[in-house]
Amino acid sequence: MTNITVLGAGAWGTTFGQVLADAGNSVTMWAIEPEIVEGIRDHHHNAVRLPSVERLPENMTATGDRAEAVRDAEIVVVAIAAQAARKALADFRDIIPAHAIVVSLMKGIERGTNKRMDEVVREALDLPENRFVAVSGPNLSKEIAAREPSATVVASTNPYAAAKVANACSTSYFHPFTSNDVIGLEMCGSLKNVVALAVGMARGAGYGENTAAMIETRGLAELTALGKAAGADPKTFAGLAGVGDLIATCGSPLSRNYTFGANLGKGLTVEEATKVSNGVAEGVPTTDAVVALGDQLHVPTPLAFAMSHVLHEGISCEQMLGELFGTEITAE
Template sequence: MTERAVVLGAGSWGTAFAKVLGDAGNQVTIWSRRPEVADAINERHVNPDYLPQTRLPDQVDATSDAASAIRGADLVVLAVPSQTLRSNLAEWRDLIGPAATLISLMKGIELGTTRRMSEVICEVAGVEQDRVVVVSGPNLAPEIAQEQPAATVVACSDPGRATLVQKSMTTRYLRPYTNDDVIGCELGGAVKNVIALAYGMAAALGFGDNTRATLVTRGLAETARLGVALGADPLTFAGLAGLGDLVATCASPLSRNRSFGERLGRGETLEQAQAATRQTAEGVKSCLSIRDLARKHEVEMPITEQVERVCHEGVDPQAALVALMSRETKPE
């Protein structure tokens, strides 16, 4: 069944996801904040700022007019930076149709409220949980845009809606799996960005595979601890939205969070790293909200704590590693 979709956000993942939806046969409009990006997509079928080597399908067009893009859309895809979701959605909510499915591509925890992205969507848009679908997994945008084989998870409390979205984004290069554990999928996607910052720091400091494997496995352990405390299924963290996304984000040089962590590990300040990358590394802000969420539920997350100290308290990455290794020994 062909759907009419709008992707709100013209960054790398939003653009790649619009291509996926178009390749799956849907009619897709990308909303871009900047008119010149929308014009380039319409005239050349290319997003010049993100994925400039990728030609978008003919079924994909663009606009900088959110109202015209959202009205009548069956699928409303939210692909803005997580900390801007609340303010953006407040402007868009009255344009969204009563039967539309809202799809979250965002991987973060809101600062101040410690809410997951689906919770923010429900609160701001005034919709029930069963209308919100979360897409999460090892989905590095440049590889998806190049049509390299990959899989992802489509999570929703309504199995029928999850299946509808699954069908709307199945292509020969992307295989979506459905899941009803929205909490687990969202936490896996948010915390992996923080662990990838630590992984990047370790790589820049010259540490090898033992250190990196330790960060991945212990990072997964603290993600699962928080997830269980919030009601997630622990098995989710062994799947695509947990271990799969964590490995891809830590290991790939395409990962913004790993690359950002490398800059911090080489001694750059937070401001220097941000100026050099010019893209959002979600883990930098999310480490604060994830730390607060963990403390609220009395869950130990030592890697997250040390990443927050490096990013926001000026602690040297080497000192943060020493602090991790100096913790009291205990059973695994």
């Protein structure tokens, strides 16, 4: 049994907490909102973020006190909305135990700095590379919360840390694979959200399978090119964290990014789609960061560029699709 603390009791943080508890660990959730803390601690229920689970495991508790949350942690899992992570983690910088492994579940690129979450977490906590682990894959929280069979990828440049975290989250229904490609994992998880926005938009506008397949495949080419330029292993993009997560996220209304895009395709404004979103749609702020990262790495990002015009200028789905390809015919 390992003492594990999860920072952020959102839909995925709480679900992953349940996975860790099911695997036999002692799990402490940390959340800001007293209502969420009391719900998990006193009633084993997160009515705000994960109402579909009636009773969370007994070996799962919660606190709003930062020092108490991490005091005995051997593993600290971060599941905070990506754009808020740096600021939220600053308060934990001096209190996380010296040898604890820190795991990021987040899928986003920081707007303004264009940094991946491995970079943000390590900078915010002053964490050495060998204590950082990323987890990413086709992991729609509601399905895993219902204990439906799923797999994920656990990546670290330190094989011992990856193995420790993989063992800690292995259950009969949740199967972790390990990898050493942290950059690839981060790029896949973040960029697929932008692709899901575009696919959702096309679906919301009424288009079918061909259009969805076109966006997903061109999106995969875009995220692979950008990932390679950032230093990722191209093999990662063909795996669970790449194609796997694209299939899950671009194909399900359980995805907040897909749903956000679908609402845009149905004619809602960005403000209206934000209001009805059930949790964070990371692709929205990440879109600008992907365009900026593309400029920085000299990689064309037509899909992210077109989606940034949707988000900032309100262009239609037809216009967005029109922007994906120039008039010139090129080799695939």
